[in-house]
Amino acid sequence: MTLTDPRTGDTCRIIRHRSGLELRIAELPDFRTASAQLVTKFGAQHIRFRTDAGAAVTEMPPGIAHYLEHKLFENPECSASELFAQLGAHDNAYTDYDRTVYYFQTAREFPAALRVLLSFVTHPFFTAENVERERGIIMQELQEALDDPADVLEMQLFSGLFHTHPVQNHILGTVQSIRQITPALLDQCWQTFYNLNNMALCCAGNITAEEVVQIADTVLPETAPPMRAVPVLPPEPEGVRKRRLQCSMDVGRTQFMIGFKSTPAAGTERLRESLLCLLVIELLAGDSSPLYLRLLDCGLLHDTLAADCLAGDGWFTVTAEGESDAPDAVCAALCEEIARAKTGGLDAQRFADCKKAAYGDALIGLNSPEAAADAMTDAFAAGLDSPFARTELLAALTLSDAQDCLMRRFDPDCLTLSVITPQTNKKKGEH
Amino acid sequence: MADPMIGNGIRYTEIIEPKFRSCLLLLRFYTPRNVQTAPVHALLTDLLTASSADEPGLSALSRKLDALYAADFSARLMLCGDAAALSFSASWLDDRFALCGEDITGGMLKLVTGCLLRPNLADGGFCEPEFSVCRQNLLDDIDCERNDRRLYAMQRASELCFAGEPAAIPPFGDRQHAAAVTPKQAFAVWEQLLHTAPIDIVCILPEEKPVRSALESAFSGIPRCPVPVPLSALTPLRDAPLRCTESMRISQSKLVLVYQFRNIAPDVLRMLNGILGGINNSLLFLNVREARSLCYYCLSSYSLLKGVLSVDCGVQTADLPAAEEAVREQIALLQSGDFPDSMLREAVLDYIGREAAQENTNAGIADRIADGLMRGDTRSPEETAAALAAVTKAQITEAARQLTPAAVYILRAEEAENA
Numbered sequence: 054m055t056l057t058d059p060r061t062g063d064t065c066r067i068i069r070h071r072s073g074l075e076l077r078i079a080e081l082p083d084f085r086t087a088s089a090q091l092v093t094k095f096g097a098q099h100i101r102f103r104t105d106a107g108a109a110v111t112e113m114p115p116g117i118a119h120y121l122e123h124k125l126f127e128n129p130e131c132s133a134s135e136l137f138a139q140l141g142a143h144d145n146a147y148t149d150y151d152r153t154v155y156y157f158q159t160a161r162e163f164p165a166a167l168r169v170l171l172s173f174v175t176h177p178f179f180t181a182e183n184v185e186r187e188r189g190i191i192m193q194e195l196q197e198a199l200d201d202p203a204d205v206l207e208m209q210l211f212s213g214l215f216h217t218h219p220v221q222n223h224i225l226g227t228v229q230s231i232r233q234i235t236p237a238l239l240d241q242c243w244q245t246f247y248n249l250n251n252m253a254l255c256c257a258g259n260i261t262a263e264e265v266v267q268i269a270d271t272v273l274p275e276t277a278p279p280m281r282a283v284p285v286l287p288p289e290p291e292g293v294r295k296r297r298l299q300c301s302m303d304v305g306r307t308q309f310m311i312g313f314k315s316t317p318a319a320g321t322e323r324l325r326e327s328l329l330c331l332l333v334i335e336l337l338a339g340d341s342s343p344l345y346l347r348l349l350d351c352g353l354l355h356d357t358l359a360a361d362c363l364a365g366d367g368w369f370t371v372t373a374e375g376e377s378d379a380p381d382a383v384c385a386a387l388c389e390e391i392a393r394a395k396t397g398g399l400d401a402q403r404f405a406d407c408k409k410a411a412y413g414d415a416l417i418g419l420n421s422p423e424a425a426a427d428a429m430t431d432a433f434a435a436g437l438d439s440p441f442a443r444t445e446l447l448a449a450l451t452l453s454d455a456q457d458c459l460m461r462r463f464d465p466d467c468l469t470l471s472v473i474t475p476q477t478n479k480k481k482g483e484h
Numbered sequence: 485m486a487d488p489m490i491g492n493g494i495r496y497t498e499i500i501e502p503k504f505r506s507c508l509l510l511l512r513f514y515t516p517r518n519v520q521t522a523p524v525h526a527l528l529t530d531l532l533t534a535s536s537a538d539e540p541g542l543s544a545l546s547r548k549l550d551a552l553y554a555a556d557f558s559a560r561l562m563l564c565g566d567a568a569a570l571s572f573s574a575s576w577l578d579d580r581f582a583l584c585g586e587d588i589t590g591g592m593l594k595l596v597t598g599c600l601l602r603p604n605l606a607d608g609g610f611c612e613p614e615f616s617v618c619r620q621n622l623l624d625d626i627d628c629e630r631n632d633r634r635l636y637a638m639q640r641a642s643e644l645c646f647a648g649e650p651a652a653i654p655p656f657g658d659r660q661h662a663a664a665v666t667p668k669q670a671f672a673v674w675e676q677l678l679h680t681a682p683i684d685i686v687c688i689l690p691e692e693k694p695v696r697s698a699l700e701s702a703f704s705g706i707p708r709c710p711v712p713v714p715l716s717a718l719t720p721l722r723d724a725p726l727r728c729t730e731s732m733r734i735s736q737s738k739l740v741l742v743y744q745f746r747n748i749a750p751d752v753l754r755m756l757n758g759i760l761g762g763i764n765n766s767l768l769f770l771n772v773r774e775a776r777s778l779c780y781y782c783l784s785s786y787s788l789l790k791g792v793l794s795v796d797c798g799v800q801t802a803d804l805p806a807a808e809e810a811v812r813e814q815i816a817l818l819q820s821g822d823f824p825d826s827m828l829r830e831a832v833l834d835y836i837g838r839e840a841a842q843e844n845t846n847a848g849i850a851d852r853i854a855d856g857l858m859r860g861d862t863r864s865p866e867e868t869a870a871a872l873a874a875v876t877k878a879q880i881t882e883a884a885r886q887l888t889p890a891a892v893y894i895l896r897a898e899e900a901e902n903a
Binding site for chain 1: 505506542547550555626627631735779798799833834
C-alpha cells in the first residue's frame with residue numbers, strides 16, 4: 054500500500070514482510086542521511102499481560118520494558134553500539150508507555166547498519182552477569198530522573214490522575230522494582246512481545262523500499278508465530294485519585310502541572326481528539342489568549358503556560374504546566390475561563406489562526422528523514438496507517454468540534470494539580 | 485558571487501535548498517560582556533522577540549505568528565569564550581503552502597525587521613508591560629538555573645575555573661544586576677549593539693526570494709560603526725588545580741573535571757575529544773559507564789576559545805572518588821596512546837554522520853555556516869572530514885599530554901541516596 058500526502062507529495066509505502074514485520078518506508082532522495090526505527094508495541098505500561106487469551110495474567114515489575122531496551126544492545130562479542138560506531142551510524146533507543154523503539158541514523162552504509170539493527174533486537178543475550186552490571190547504570194539513570202523537576206512533576210500528576218492505570222509508574226520503574234528484574238523475566242517479556250507480528254520497521258531518507266525489503270529477507274526468519282499475547286489493563290475508575298499533590302525539591306521557583314482526565318480513545322479518534330484538545334487549550338490559555346495576559350499582568354504566572362495532550366491505551370489527559378507562586382490561583386483562573394468558554398463560546402477568529410498554526414507545524418514537522426521516521430513510528434504505535442493523518446484531520450476540524458471537545462474533555466471536577474515547591478537550601482561550599 | 489557585505493560590518497550568506505518547505509533566517513550580533521551588560525543581553529533576547537512598535541503589547545506578536553502558519557521568531561544568548569552572541573532566528577512556512585495565497589515571507593520580514601529595528605518604545609526606553617514581564621522572566625531564569633542539575637554543575641565549574649574573567653559570568657548574568665536593569669539602560673545597550681556589533685546573517689531558502697534586498701534596505705537606516713569583538717581569550721594556566729565541593733538536596737552527585745591546554749590544533753582537539761568522550765563508543769563510555777557501571781552519562785566537551793576540555797558525569801556520592809580516578813585513567817590512556825586505532829576512524833565517521841544529519845534541517849545548515857564564520861573556518865564538511873582523517877594517533881597523544889588539571893567541581897548529593 055502506498056499513501057501520499059496531497060499537500061506535499063510525500064509518500065509512505067507499507068509492506069507486510071513475510072516474517073510478519075510491517076515495513077513502513079518513506080523515500081526522501083534529496084536528503085543525505087537515512088533513519089531506521091524498529092518498534093515493538095511493548096512499553097512501560099505493559100506490566101500485566103496474558104501470553105494468550107486463555108492464560109492466567111502474568112505480572113512484571115515496573116520498569117522491565119526499559120531494562121529490556123538497555124539489555125538488547127548486548128551481544129556475545131560486543132555491544133551493538135560498537136558495531137554501529139564502526140559503520141559511522143548513530144544509534145540509540147527509548148522506552149515510552151506504549152512502545153520501545155531502537156533506531157539509528159546514518160549517512161553511509163545504511164544496509165549494513167540495518168542488518169545490525171534487525172539482528173541485535175531479534176537475538177537477545179541475557180546472562181546473570183551482564184544483567185547485573187546493567188542494574189547499576191539503570192539505577193544511575195533513575196536517580197538522575199528523580200532529580201529532574203519536570204520528570205517528578207509529571208510523575209506526581211499521573212499518580213493523582215489515575216487510580217490503577219500503570220501509566221502512573223515511572224517508565225524506569227522504582228529502585229525496588231528494578232532490583233526484582235532477572236534474566237528470566239527479561240527473556241519472558243522478549244519472547245512475548247518482541248514477536249515480529251507485533252513490530253514495525255520504519256525507514257526514511259535516501260533509501261529505497263526495495264533495498265529495505267532485500268535486507269529484511271536476508272536477516273529475518275521466514276515466519277513468526279502469531280501474536281497471541283494480550284496486555285491487561287486493570288479497570289480504571291472515572292474521576293481522579295487525588296485533586297492535588299505537592300512535594301518539595303531543590304528548585305528555583307514553584308512549579309505546577311494541571312491535568313484534565315477524560316475518556317480514553319483509540320486509533321484515529323485518539324489523534325483527532327488530541328489535535329482538538331491542543332487547539333482548545335491554546336485558545337484558552339496560549340500565549341495570545343486573554344487569560345494568559347491576565348495571569349501575566351497580575352503576576353500570577355511566570356513566563357509561559359506550556360500545554361500538551363498525552364494519551365494511550367486506557368488513558369487520556371490534557372496538561373498545562375508553568376511556574377507560579379500561586380498555582381492554585383492559576384488553576385482556579387483556568388477553570389473559570391473554561392466555564393466562561395463553555396457558556397460564551399470559543400473565539401472564532403483565534404480558532405482559525407490556531408488551526409492555521411497547527412497546519413503549518415504539521416507540514417514543517419515532517420520535513421526530514423528523522424521526522425518522517427518518527428511520524429511513521431507514531432502512527433504504527435497508535436494503530437494508524439497514515440503518517441499524514443494529522444494534516445488531513447486538522448483540515449476538517451471546525452469551531453463546533455472544538456466547542457464540543459471543550460465540553461467533553463475539560464471537566465474541572467476531573468483535574469489534578471501537581472505542585473513542586475522550593476526547599477530552603479543554602480549552598481555549602483568548601484573551596 | 486554576490487558581495488557578502490550588505491552594510492558596514494553586516495555579512496550576509498544565502499543558501500538555496502529546494503528540499504525544505506520552510507525558510508530560515510539567522511541573525512547573530514556579537515558583543516563583549518561584563519557583569520553589567522550580561523543580564524541585559526539575556527533580557528534583550530526575550531524582549532526583542534516579544535513585541536515591536538508594529539505589534540505592541542504582549543499578545544499581538546504571538547497572534548501574528550499564529551496567523552503566519554506557526555511562524556517562529558525567537559532568540560538565544562550564545563556564549564563564545566569571553567564574548568557573547570545574541571542569536572535571533574526566524575522560520576516560516578514557504579509561501580507555496582499558504583492555503584489562501586498569503587505572502588508569508590513578506591509578513592515575516594516585516595515582523596523581524598520591526599522587532600529588531602522598530603522596538604516598542606516610550607520615553608527613550610522599552611515599553612511596559614513587556615519590559616517588566618521579560619525582566620521577571622529573566623529573574624526566574626536566574627533562580628531556576630539550578631533546576632537542570634547537569635548544566636548547573638557545568639556552569640559552577642566555569643565560574644570556578646574562569647574566576648575574574650567574563651566567561652565566569654553565568655549566561656543570564658547575576659540576580660543583583662538583572663534586578664537593576666531599567667528600560668532605558670536596556671534600550672541603550674541595544675542601540676549600541678545595532679551601531680557597533682559585528683553582525684552575521686544566514687538565510688536558507690527553498691527558492692529565490694528578495695530577502696537580501698529587504699534586509700539591506702532595512703539596515704541602511706542604521707548608522708554603523710562596527711567594533712571587532714575578540715572571541716579567543718585563553719584562561720591563564722593554573723599552577724595547581726582548583727577544587728570546590730558544594731551540596732544540594734538531590735539524589736545523584738555531579739562531577740566536573742576541567743583540563744587546560746595551550747596549543748592544540750582544532751582538528752586534533754576535535755579528534756581527541758571524540759575519542760575521550762564525544763563519540764558513542766568513547767573511552768569514557770566504554771570504560772567508565774559500560775565496564776564499571778559508575779554512571780549513566782559521562783561525556784567530554786571543549787572550548788577552543790578558552791583553552792579548556794571538560795569531563796562531566798552523574799554518579800552516586802559513594803562512587804565519586806572511583807569516578808574521578810576512572811576519568812583520570814582515560815586521560816592517561818590518551819596520553820600513552822593506549823587506545824585502539826579503530827577509534828580514530830570511528831571519530832571521523834562520527835563527524836561525517838553528525839554533519840550529514842545537520843544538513844537535514846535548515847536550522848542545522850544555518851548554524852554550521854554561522855559557527856564556521858565565527859571561527860574563521862569556512863571549510864566544507866567534506867574538507868573538514870578529510871582534515872580529521874589526516875590526524876594521527878601520535879598527534880592526539882602529544883596533544884593529550886598538554887592537558888593539565890585545572891579544576892574539579894563536585895555537586896554533592898546532600899541526602900542519603902535510595903539506591
